Amino acid sequence: MSFDTALIVESLPKMLMGIGLTFQLLILSAVFGLILATLLMLMRISGKWWLSWPAQAYIYVFRGTPILVQIFIVYYGFPQLEMIRESVLWPLFRDPFGCAVFALSLNAGAYVSEILRGGVLGVDRGMLEAGEALGLSKTQRFVYLTTPIATRLALPAYGNDIISLLKSTALASTITLMEMTGIARTIVAQTYAPYEIFISLAIVYMVLTFLIQKLVARIERHLGRYTLKEG
Amino acid sequence: MEALSGWGDDFFQGSVVVAQVFVASLILMVIFGLIGAAAKLSGNRLARTIAGAYTVVFRGTPEILVILLLYFGTALTLTAIAQLFNPEIRFVDVPPFWAGTFAIALIVGSYATETFRGAFLGVTPGSIEAAHALGLSNLQVFFHVRVPEMWRLALPAFGNHMLSLIKDTALISIIGLNETLFVAKQAIGATGQPFTMYIVVGLIYLGFSTIITLTVMGLERYGNRHLRQGT
Numbered sequence: 211m212s213f214d215t216a217l218i219v220e221s222l223p224k225m226l227m228g229i230g231l232t233f234q235l236l237i238l239s240a241v242f243g244l245i246l247a248t249l250l251m252l253m254r255i256s257g258k259w260w261l262s263w264p265a266q267a268y269i270y271v272f273r274g275t276p277i278l279v280q281i282f283i284v285y286y287g288f289p290q291l292e293m294i295r296e297s298v299l300w301p302l303f304r305d306p307f308g309c310a311v312f313a314l315s316l317n318a319g320a321y322v323s324e325i326l327r328g329g330v331l332g333v334d335r336g337m338l339e340a341g342e343a344l345g346l347s348k349t350q351r352f353v354y355l356t357t358p359i360a361t362r363l364a365l366p367a368y369g370n371d372i373i374s375l376l377k378s379t380a381l382a383s384t385i386t387l388m389e390m391t392g393i394a395r396t397i398v399a400q401t402y403a404p405y406e407i408f409i410s411l412a413i414v415y416m417v418l419t420f421l422i423q424k425l426v427a428r429i430e431r432h433l434g435r436y437t438l439k440e441g
Numbered sequence: 442m443e444a445l446s447g448w449g450d451d452f453f454q455g456s457v458v459v460a461q462v463f464v465a466s467l468i469l470m471v472i473f474g475l476i477g478a479a480a481k482l483s484g485n486r487l488a489r490t491i492a493g494a495y496t497v498v499f500r501g502t503p504e505i506l507v508i509l510l511l512y513f514g515t516a517l518t519l520t521a522i523a524q525l526f527n528p529e530i531r532f533v534d535v536p537p538f539w540a541g542t543f544a545i546a547l548i549v550g551s552y553a554t555e556t557f558r559g560a561f562l563g564v565t566p567g568s569i570e571a572a573h574a575l576g577l578s579n580l581q582v583f584f585h586v587r588v589p590e591m592w593r594l595a596l597p598a599f600g601n602h603m604l605s606l607i608k609d610t611a612l613i614s615i616i617g618l619n620e621t622l623f624v625a626k627q628a629i630g631a632t633g634q635p636f637t638m639y640i641v642v643g644l645i646y647l648g649f650s651t652i653i654t655l656t657v658m659g660l661e662r663y664g665n666r667h668l669r670q671g672t
Contacts, residue, residue: 274650380503
């Protein structure tokens with residue numbers, strides 16, 4: 211047994227061919243997930259039980275089941291239902307890419323909504339009372355006070371969630387998508403060199419994780435530029 | 442729903458496997474987490490560096506990649522070792538149960554490292570000093586003051602780690618462990634009802650998550666019982 215460096219040099223570009231697909235999965239699910247999360251969070255803090263209960267149930271189900279099972283229900287399960295086969299959404303669910311983005315977005319939505327809620331609940335009451343005293347309406351307080359402060363508070367946890375999402379995109383390889391992990395699994399099946407291929411791919415993911423962390427830290431610094439001066 | 446009849450036993454067996462993986466990986470995860478935290482808190486620079494690398498690597502790599510690497514990697518290594526002694530051996534089979542259990546324990550253990558470290562540092566210095574002033578030995582301080590305060594601090598995050606473990610067991614079906622997702626695949630082959638079967642898997646996992654969540658809530662209430670007496 212030896213470590214075949216030539217194989218890494220040969221395989222790495224092949225695996226990197228899948229980085230575009232990995233990014234597409236990541237960015238699309240992050241955007242759709244964030245929209246869904248915002249809706250769920252607004253439903254939960256609305257104070258109306260008929261809005262907050264469904265949101266809570268949704269979050270409970272999606273956080274309580276493995277993402278792999280969610281992906282399989284969408285990709286393998288949905289075609290069993292006639293209702294879905296005959297709906298306008300069928301082209302989306304017939305395509306493994308559509309299924310992966312759909313499942314990852316639904317999953318991310320559940321996790322991110324909890325992060326956003328944490329941010330909103332973390333906003334200092336005194337700040338909101340000051341806003342009220344200045345005559346700002348409820349909507350104005352939410353837009354001008356709660357939103358910017360909550361964004362800043364939620365950002366570190368949100369960054370971690372984007373990293374989780376990046377790692378989850380690797381599961382798209384289980385439904386035939388040839389993103390980086392899918393390509394790596396194919397190469398390992400052909401060469402039977404798991405160490406070389408999987409370790410070099412792990413390093414690629416670690417670099418991406420590092421870059422996301424750096425980017426989030428930068429945004430954090432930017433958003434916190436007023437608070438930093440005081441400290 | 443009648444498609445389910447006859448598969449109940451198999452799903453039950455699959456659930457037993459999930460529970461077994463969970464218990465085994467939970468024990469390993471706690472061990473890895475404690476070693477990691479001890480190393481990070483130690484005065485030894487090498488230990489700190491290794492523990493730092495451990496957390497960066499396992500938090501930055503997709504779970505599925507770690508599982509595949511451990512499974513195929515150990516098989517390859519063990520085969521090479523076995524061939525040194527007996528060149529006749531063509532291939533050593535690694536049980537997916539242990540490869541998978543180790544993999545998810547290592548992954549979640551890297552998160553637990555930070556939790557345990559944070560809990561250790563979160564213990565109020567005052568209570569430690571008070572205990573020393575009362576003449577307790579270092580060992581007594583550790584077991585009677587530090588540990589009781591630590592586990593309470595670590596509990597909420599530890600509950601999340603347990604949920605990660607139970608959900609990660611689903612990923613081990615990829616390397617052929619006969620847990621619920623694997624049972625579902627066989628049941629689908631026989632009945633042609635993927636939606637029904639994967640929903641059943643989802644419900645089983647939701648059941649496991651609910652048990653864990655309720656247990657953690659109970660433990661939290663028990664751990665903080667003296668803190669609520671005043672209110």
